[in-house]
Amino acid sequence: MSKTPNARTQLESVWAATVEDLMGMTESELDAELKELGIDPEAAAQRGKRAVEEATSASRALQRAMKRQRMQQAREVPGLVRDPNITADEARVQLARLVAANDAKLTLAARNRNPGDMDDEEVLALYWQVQELSR
Amino acid sequence: MHWTIEEFQAWLEANLSTRVDCKRWIVMAKRLLRSLTIEPDDLLREATFRILAGQRVLNRGVPIEVNLFGVMRSIASSWHKRRKRKPEISLEDLVSTDEVDGDILEVLLVPDDSRAPSPEEELAYKQEMEALMAVFADRPDAQLVLMGRAEGLKGTELATFAELNASQLATVQRLISRRLAGYRRDE
Numbered sequence: 001m002s003k004t005p006n007a008r009t010q011l012e013s014v015w016a017a018t019v020e021d022l023m024g025m026t027e028s029e030l031d032a033e034l035k036e037l038g039i040d041p042e043a044a045a046q047r048g049k050r051a052v053e054e055a056t057s058a059s060r061a062l063q064r065a066m067k068r069q070r071m072q073q074a075r076e077v078p079g080l081v082r083d084p085n086i087t088a089d090e091a092r093v094q095l096a097r098l099v100a101a102n103d104a105k106l107t108l109a110a111r112n113r114n115p116g117d118m119d120d121e122e123v124l125a126l127y128w129q130v131q132e133l134s135r
Numbered sequence: 136m137h138w139t140i141e142e143f144q145a146w147l148e149a150n151l152s153t154r155v156d157c158k159r160w161i162v163m164a165k166r167l168l169r170s171l172t173i174e175p176d177d178l179l180r181e182a183t184f185r186i187l188a189g190q191r192v193l194n195r196g197v198p199i200e201v202n203l204f205g206v207m208r209s210i211a212s213s214w215h216k217r218r219k220r221k222p223e224i225s226l227e228d229l230v231s232t233d234e235v236d237g238d239i240l241e242v243l244l245v246p247d248d249s250r251a252p253s254p255e256e257e258l259a260y261k262q263e264m265e266a267l268m269a270v271f272a273d274r275p276d277a278q279l280v281l282m283g284r285a286e287g288l289k290g291t292e293l294a295t296f297a298e299l300n301a302s303q304l305a306t307v308q309r310l311i312s313r314r315l316a317g318y319r320r321d322e
Contacts, residue, residue, distance in 0.1 A: 007260035008252060010285035012242045014267060014315070016197060017284045019204045021312035022163050030158040037165045039175070041158055048157025051180035052147060059187035 080132050088120035091127035098130065105133045136246060138193035138202065143186050146199040151183075163204060166316035167211040171218060177230055178214075182207040194246045205243030208316075215319055240320070263320070270314055277314075280307050 005013065025033075031041040095115040098106055115123055138146075150156055164175030185191045186206060193202040217224060217232045239245060239256055240263050252260065264285065271277040279297040288296050294304045 005287055007257055008242055011260055011264055013284050013287055014281060015243050016201050018312045018315045019201045021308045022159055027155045030162055033162050044161040045154035045157045047176040048161045048179060051176040052151050052183055055180045055183035058184050062188050
């Protein structure tokens with residue numbers, strides 16, 4: 001005999017043997033045991049099949065419900081409140097800092113532009129877009 | 136490492152779709168439930184659902200069918216415990232019980248992390264093995280087979296070790312399988 005397995009492996013092997021025996025049972029052996037247990041073999045086959053089908057559809061329903069819940073939670077996240085005190089000049093200053101730092105929140109196109117050259121509407125739109133990305 | 140839910144789903148389709156397979160797992164469920172007044176298909180449904188729903192993970196160190204058995208055994212065990220603590224519990228409440236307490240002796244469900252077990256764990260495994268052997272105190276032949284299985288022996292090697300012929304070995308293995316399904320530590 002080779003090296004003695006450790007105690008955990010020994011336990012694992014013993015329990016696995018229980019399943020191996022079950023998997024090796026013939027239909028007539030299963031029928032005999034079911035009858036001994038007071039269960040009609042045909043009813044057992046049907047109930048087993050139904051149990052697996054019900055478990056499968058219940059788990060799918062649960063996954064759908066969880067997906068819906070996640071979507072709902074995502075929808076419930078309030079939008080960014082735009083502070084009216086942020087002026088175009090203030091936005092330009094902050095964007096210029098991000099451009100100087102080559103911040104990844106800015107698109108490549110935005111990083112290559114000078115906020116000082118943008119008009120008020122454009123600079124505020126970019127500023128609030130970056131704020132949304134920062135959340 | 137764990138089996139994925141998709142792998143379990145594929146296993147179900149291949150191994151739990153025929154009449155014989157369904158009978159097989161109903162037999163096992165009934166063995167595990169013993170005197171509990173719960174239908175065996177309820178146990179099969181709960182175990183399958185909890186795995187598919189990701190509430191129970193499957194240890195890749197053992198085959199999927201051994202995991203399914205482990206989950207069914209663990210659920211049945213928590214139902215037995217709960218019924219013992221609260222005999223008046225309703226069937227509905229009982230069936231929804233799932234006390235996963237990270238029991239290290241649930242060796243089929245807890246992946247072997249390859250670290251050396253602590254002395255306490257080693258002692259617990261050995262004591263559990265002794266308790267399993269004690270279940271067959273009246274059957275020295277079964278104890279020999281159990282010892283051989285624990286050592287990793289199978290088939291002819293196991294028969295030789297236990298000094299049994301193939302037919303006797305099959306009978307003893309059936310006895311072991313039935314009795315062990317009914318074994319619970321807290322009894």
